[in-house]
Amino acid sequence: MLATSLREYLRDPLLATLMTEIKAAGPIRSSLLDITHKCNLRCDGCYYFSQEMDQYRRQDDESAFDRFIEMEKARDVNMLTIVGGEPALEIARLRKLAKHFHLTVVTNGSLPIPMEGLESIRIAVSFWGDETRDTMMRGNGNQNIFEKALSHFKNDPRVGFYYTTVPGFTDRIEKATAKMVENGNFVAFNFYGDIDQKGGAYSHLLGYEEVNRIIFGLAQQYSSRVISSPHLNRVIDQRHLFGQSWGYDVCPSLTYDHPANAQRMREGKAYQTKFRAYYADLTSTRRCCVGEARDCNTCTDLWATYAWILGSMKSHLSSLEDFSSWLFTTYLFYASSGFIDWHHAAKEHLPAIYRRFASFPTFANLVDVGWSEDTALLRTTKAKTNYPVFPLMSIAEEEMGARYGH
Numbered sequence: 001m002l003a004t005s006l007r008e009y010l011r012d013p014l015l016a017t018l019m020t021e022i023k024a025a026g027p028i029r030s031s032l033l034d035i036t037h038k039c040n041l042r043c044d045g046c047y048y049f050s051q052e053m054d055q056y057r058r059q060d061d062e063s064a065f066d067r068f069i070e071m072e073k074a075r076d077v078n079m080l081t082i083v084g085g086e087p088a089l090e091i092a093r094l095r096k097l098a099k100h101f102h103l104t105v106v107t108n109g110s111l112p113i114p115m116e117g118l119e120s121i122r123i124a125v126s127f128w129g130d131e132t133r134d135t136m137m138r139g140n141g142n143q144n145i146f147e148k149a150l151s152h153f154k155n156d157p158r159v160g161f162y163y164t165t166v167p168g169f170t171d172r173i174e175k176a177t178a179k180m181v182e183n184g185n186f187v188a189f190n191f192y193g194d195i196d197q198k199g200g201a202y203s204h205l206l207g208y209e210e211v212n213r214i215i216f217g218l219a220q221q222y223s224s225r226v227i228s229s230p231h232l233n234r235v236i237d238q239r240h241l242f243g244q245s246w247g248y249d250v251c252p253s254l255t256y257d258h259p260a261n262a263q264r265m266r267e268g269k270a271y272q273t274k275f276r277a278y279y280a281d282l283t284s285t286r287r288c289c290v291g292e293a294r295d296c297n298t299c300t301d302l303w304a305t306y307a308w309i310l311g312s313m314k315s316h317l318s319s320l321e322d323f324s325s326w327l328f329t330t331y332l333f334y335a336s337s338g339f340i341d342w343h344h345a346a347k348e349h350l351p352a353i354y355r356r357f358a359s360f361p362t363f364a365n366l367v368d369v370g371w372s373e374d375t376a377l378l379r380t381t382k383a384k385t386n387y388p389v390f391p392l393m394s395i396a397e398e399e400m401g402a403r404y405g406h
């Protein structure tokens with residue numbers, strides 16, 4: 001029955017094309033590394049330093065670093081997210097990693113990252129709130145990190161800004177996004193988690209509906225430069241997916257063999273089969289991508305929520321709209337992580353993806369746009385079935401080789 005629905009949905013040419021590209025790109029087997037414990041900034045609300053993760057010092061032995069690469073290759077990992085600390089302090093080691101893995105390097109943007117030997121990486125440049133707040137929270141009030149990043153990465157084809165939105169500060173999102181686009185970069189969005197309990201305008205309890213409306217407007221306006229799924233953004237805001245609540249029990253971004261997760265593993269809950277979050281000593285791991293004891297109730301992590309959605313394909317099969325939302329979100333993830341070239345995605349598919357999203361009744365509150373011309377195929381049942389969260393292989397594995405979980 002589910003396989004029949006899938007076949008029927010894939011008669012839609014856009015969906016069939018995207019699925020073909022995802023299958024050709026193959027499964028993503030992801031892991032994460034703090035490449036150094038050092039950073040040239042001290043941002044307010046930094047999860048890394050607020051949880052004292054820098055107590056795990058950089059492994060200085062180069063042969064140990066080489067062994068780490070071999071170990072991850074032997075585990076069949078093919079994607080590494082590089083965080084820290086500041087990865088731009090470790091250019092030689094980034095070059096070594098880039099020879100073996102798809103790399104997404106998360107940087108504060110204050111330092112340049114040369115092209116040589118790093119041509120094919122993805123660079124995710126962080127930006128928080130708006131220019132004033134970014135300078136306050138990241139530059140100690142006296143460094144405009146954003147201007148530095150714009151200058152370092154002008155027209156750099158590897159770069160996407162990762163714009164951390166704050167629920168109470170929405171008035172300047174458009175202006176800052178326009179600067180990033182005019183700089184010749186991609187833009188993605190994530191959501192501030194109020195770890196330091198600043199409250200007020202910083203609190204996620206205010207909700208992200210207004211932010212999401214603005215983001216989706218920008219996705220349509222700059223449809224070949226913005227990479228952002230309204231489905232993903234809504235799940236982060238509402239913290240629900242088909243009757244399941246966001247949190248530890250459903251989050252797949254856990255170090256699968258960390259002792260803190262042993263009970264969860266015994267319970268057979270979904271996880272990413274290769275994922276480990278390594279500290280800078282290259283051997284110690286933490287419970288999940290963002291910490292040992294990070295409160296899941298305030299977690300708004302973009303990548304972890306992506307993984308939850310990607311692994312929940314079956315839950316999205318009860319209507320064509322749900323399946324399309326799943327497939328578009330999956331495609332955007334593949335484009336963001338370098339498994340599909342994002343310049344190709346931008347030229348060929350992003351505008352059509354955002355037109356489709358705009359046509360879905362589910363997202364009507366985000367847009368003023370009416371039904372677009374290419375949506376006739378999408379008017380099917382709106383009936384929802386609450387599937388249980390299931391082991392993540394099955395159809396996703398069979399149909400497209402996506403290995404998020406087991």
Ligand code: SF4
Nearest residue numbers: 039041042043046108
């Ligand atoms: S740049 Fe990143 S690692 Fe460094 S202090 Fe800021 S948030 Fe933390």
Ligand code: SF4
Nearest residue numbers: 251288294296299304
């Ligand atoms: S803090 Fe976030 S990423 Fe970590 S286990 Fe909880 S929900 Fe997942």
